[in-house]
Amino acid sequence: MGSCFYRVLLLAGFCAPIFCMWASNPRNRESPQPPSTKGNPAFQVSPSNTKFAFFLYQRLAQESPGQNVLFSPVSISTSLAMLSLGARSATKTQILRSLGFNLTHVPESTIHLGFEQLVRSLNVCHKDRDLRTGSVLFIRKELQLQATFLDRAKRLYGTKVFSEDFSNTVTAQARINSYVEKETRGKVVDVIQELDSQTAMVLVNHIFFKANWTQPFSTANTNKSFPFLLSKGGTVRVPMMHQTELFAFGVDRELGCIVLQMDYRGDAVAFFVLPGKGRGKMWQLEKSLSARRLRKWSLSLQKRWIKVFIPKFSISASYNLETILPKMGIRDAFNANADFSGITKTHFLQVSKAAHKAVLDVSEEGTEAAAATTTKLIVRSRDNPSSIISFNQPFLILLLEKSTKSILFLGKVENPQKM
Incomplete structure (x- = not known):
């Protein structure tokens, strides 16, 4: 050489x-x-x-x-x-x-x-x-x-x-x-x-x-100033989109987190994962991420009528x-x-x-989500006609391309206002 x-x-x-x-x-x-x-x-x-x-x-x-x-x-x-x-x-x-x-x-x-x-x-x-x-x-x-x-x-x-x-x-x-x-x-x-x-x-x-989105948000329903809780304390005001729709949804009892799936037209899917409230819950979720946990989540989610709040952000x-x-x-x-x-x-x-x-x-036009688990998910009781999920605190996001099972994007939203 x-x-x-x-x-x-x-x-x-x-x-x-x-x-x-x-x-x-x-x-x-x-x-x-x-x-x-x-x-x-x-x-x-x-x-x-x-x-x-x-x-x-x-x-x-x-x-x-x-x-x-x-x-x-x-x-x-x-x-x-x-x-x-x-x-x-x-x-x-x-x-x-x-x-x-x-x-x-x-x-x-x-x-x-x-x-x-x-x-x-x-x-x-x-x-x-x-x-x-x-x-x-x-x-x-x-x-x-x-x-x-x-x-x-x-x-x-x-x-x-x-x-x-x-x-x-x-x-x-x-x-x-x-x-x-x-x-x-x-x-x-x-x-x-x-x-x-x-x-x-x-x-x-x-x-x-x-x-x-297969189920897009309406701009008319966006709350222009909604409190988002930061992990280090305090809040920021963010535009908050919301809608009530039939979404795949589940709760991971082991981790205490909520998993929500939203679909894109064109063979792509977004997962949103909201950790439980309390100190260390996000880190517990993060260190538990694995291919097996993600696969279990994907197979265990069931569709329910959900009222969901997701921040609009870049x-x-x-x-x-x-x-x-x-x-x-x-x-x-x-x-x-x-x-x-x-x-x-x-x-x-x-x-x-x-x-x-x-x-x-991420806007009324769309959004992403992330998750994974080794334990089975449960679905909230059917006697509640419309569960409410608010992503008003740090959450994980994941975007998956279905045909190849590839993770296109993965991340965590700690502060929706911070570029």
């Missing part, structure tokens, strides 16, 4: 804008059943992606107590899986194991086939939603990349490749930021604040979601994952032990930065 040392800037799924539009025709109230996932390779990577999603969430929540949390698990997983194509030795092993894969039982080829099908499935055109993901490489002009890496990145992940002059950092930064802004419909701007002159390659994975979150991922086992990729000889044999590469930025808009 040559003596030159360059850095890779990994913008791992930093674009996660959600902009939910009001369904003009609220017919077809029943949510469609998800298509069969039997034999779908994308479904085979779903359990590992879900495990990684909750593991990363718990890390991010620990790093930012009392703050909003928001990220796109599927976007970050896809970025790291694509990066592993060019990794070798311990660098590759650490990435794939941290993504939740048991390499003694799941061949690497199966993992990439699963992600290939996942990317294709998520990008299938649907009349009721706009869900688009994509990957792009901005590569230093003089960098000689391995043909095998480029071919697999394009074939398996649909990656676009652009040559870039990183010696002119201002121009390169502007070009990448412009690309991101365009792909996210102007929702994510200036994601790169600074480029290192030693940057060799910028890996970008982006995701954009836009859909309609939040965003940005993370420097190079400080988080090493704590999750991806160590060598970010230090001098990095082995990305599958990308280029003429230069030493290591990841200098892994940036992630997510943006979430």
Whole structure:
């Protein structure tokens, strides 16, 4: 290998804008059943992606107590899986194991086939939603990349490749930021604040979601100033949407939390999880998140007439994952032990930065929700014709794409007014 040392800037799924539009025709109230996932390779990577999603969430929540949390698990997983194509030795092993894969039982080829099908499935055109993901490489002009890496990145992940002059950092930064802004419909701007002159390659994975509720809120019913209780004490006034409808709903007795499901038109579903009142209830819920708990929730919810109050809000979150991922086992990729000889044999590469930025808009036009559990859910007594659920305190959100069982977005709303 040559003596030159360059850095890779990994913008791992930093674009996660959600902009939910009001369904003009609220017919077809029943949510469609998800298509069969039997034999779908994308479904085979779903359990590992879900495990990684909750593991990363718990890390991010620990790093930012009392703050909003928001990220796109599927976007970050896809970025790291694509990066592993060019990794070798311990660098590759650490990435794939941290993504939740048991390499003694799941061949690497199966993992990439699963992600290939996942990317294709998520990008299938649907009349009721706009869900688009994509990957792009901005590569230093003089960098000689391995043909095998480029071919697999394009074939398996649909990656676009652009040559870039990183010696002119201002121009390169502007070009990448412009690309991101365009792909996210102007929702994510200036994601790169600074480029290192030693940057060799910028890996970008982006995701954009836009859909309609099957049961939209009416703007006429929105309370313009409603008290929302903060976890650290005090309140903020927020616009509070509400409606009475037939929703899937349940109570997790073990955790004392309420789980509410709301459907989007177009094979996507949102979960809202409201922890019980009392000190430590949110943390108890967060540390209990798992793929098994989420699956139990999904299977146990039952439909009831519910009067629901959900705040109207816009939040965003940005993370420097190079400080988080090493704590999750991806160590060598970010230090001098990095082995990305599958990308280029003429230069030493290591990841200098892994940036992630997510943006979430929730209004009468739509919203998201999060949850998971190992215990069975119960449904409140049928003798109450209309239970009332008010999300007027911190809650979890999760957005799930049904056909691939993929978590598109996961987060926590601590303060609906804080961007």
